Amino acid sequence: MDKVFIGIDVGSVSTDIVALDVEGNILSTQYLRTNGQPIEAARKGLRNLKEEFKGDIEVLGVGTTGSGRQLTGIMVGADVIKNEITAHATATITLVPGTRTIFEIGGQDSKIIFLKDGMVTDFAMNTVCAAGTGSFLEHQAERLGIPIEEFGDLALTAKKNVRIAGRCTVFAESDMIAKQQYGFSKAEIINGLCEALVRNYINNLGRGKKLEPPYVFQGGVAANKGIVAAFERELNHEVIVPKNHGVMGAIGAAILAKEYIERTGRTTNFRGFECTDLDFTPTSFICGGCDNSCEVIKVEMNGKAMAMWGDRCGKWTNSIA
Ligand code: SF4
CATH class of the missing domain: 3.30.420.40 (ATPase, nucleotide binding domain)
Incomplete structure (x- = not known):
């Protein structure tokens, strides 16, 4: 069975998914069109990955990056959620010291x-x-x-x-x-x-x-x-x-997940490939609590609020147990 670290970079144009082995070698790369549906693109990529390894795959850690990193991070149970600058820089420093x-x-x-x-x-x-x-x-x-x-x-x-x-x-x-x-x-x-x-x-x-x-x-x-x-x-x-120049964000996210798991000794939060079947709905609303009128994003999984963000004061983010 292959043991892997997964990196997912969800951008507005493409969703890239890579798998690294425990030595950091790149085993698999995917470039998928996001088509305005980041969750669907991430789901498709994970299903492809499972098929590619014929289900014989153990995920040791997952990192997400890109503009859809939070949404995807919640869906998959990411261990690290990092901005694009950190993810890209991490991949480059590793591949081209x-x-x-x-x-x-x-x-x-x-x-x-x-x-x-x-x-x-x-x-x-x-x-x-x-x-x-x-x-x-x-x-x-x-x-x-x-x-x-x-x-x-x-x-x-x-x-x-x-x-x-x-x-x-x-x-x-x-x-x-x-x-x-x-x-x-x-x-x-x-x-x-x-x-x-x-x-x-x-x-x-x-x-x-x-x-x-x-x-x-x-x-x-x-x-x-x-x-x-x-x-x-x-x-x-x-x-x-670099050879994999088109998926550097995803490579960086996978490396950061690998470093995090190795440094902390924790086991991954990855929800398993079954996470692609969960009913997962993002909605947004404008908070009328003050003049900031923040656009708050709320994500529900199977009817339960999983995460909220976008509020400047933390009122909604902190309401999630
Ligand atoms: S989330 Fe906080 S800062 Fe934003 S509008 Fe509501 S009360 Fe104001």
Whole structure:
């Protein structure tokens, strides 16, 4: 029987699930679309995992991260629930020791994390500007009729440089259309777009900060060779893309669960794979207790309130026995 630690990263675009063995080796990785239903995605991933191991699997610990970490953490009985910065940094430090700067670009958000001696010293996140994320690239690939998987390779074939205004998606799109009309090839425009995205990312997230190598690039967009090359040209330095760059948050969550269980000697809170069958309902309401009007999230399992959060004063969080 395989003994594993599970990491679950529930984001707005994808839900990633990994299993590590007791030595920390990666045994299984999954990337699932969240499709606005984080609980369903986590359920599906756990069922897949059980099937993959033909049920012959013992879970020693579980960690969750990502925007749906609390919800999923309650459903599965997570041992640790950690924010994305901690989870990503943990995975990177473990897989690429000595990393100083992490570039993370996902489908709908991006972040930069600065490290020194294996500790996070600073970070910045972008959750509002689409021009620095994968969804922008996907949209432009679609507009140009190029499969997103071919986008990066095509960028590498560009013969000339063309500068695309990348400050925001609207500017970039109209500038690309203009450059197409001037006669630049698709490859050149795409290459210009990769450079615009990298410039935009570094200007937004790295503004006023010292970027130091080793650089590690992760997140779904790290699969795009055009973006990797644009980073390397901009920084004039090699950028490392780890093998499992798309599921680093989940890897970090699994490592943190492993460290926690090993450090405390506790047994896991994991509810078992049967947790995927529990009736599990999140609801939200606006508290009228004061002018803060907090949006409080309440999660019920089989009719019993399991957890509440979102209240600034703790009134509801503390009401759960
Ligand atoms: S949860 Fe607390 S802080 Fe928020 S509105 Fe209610 S009473 Fe006010």
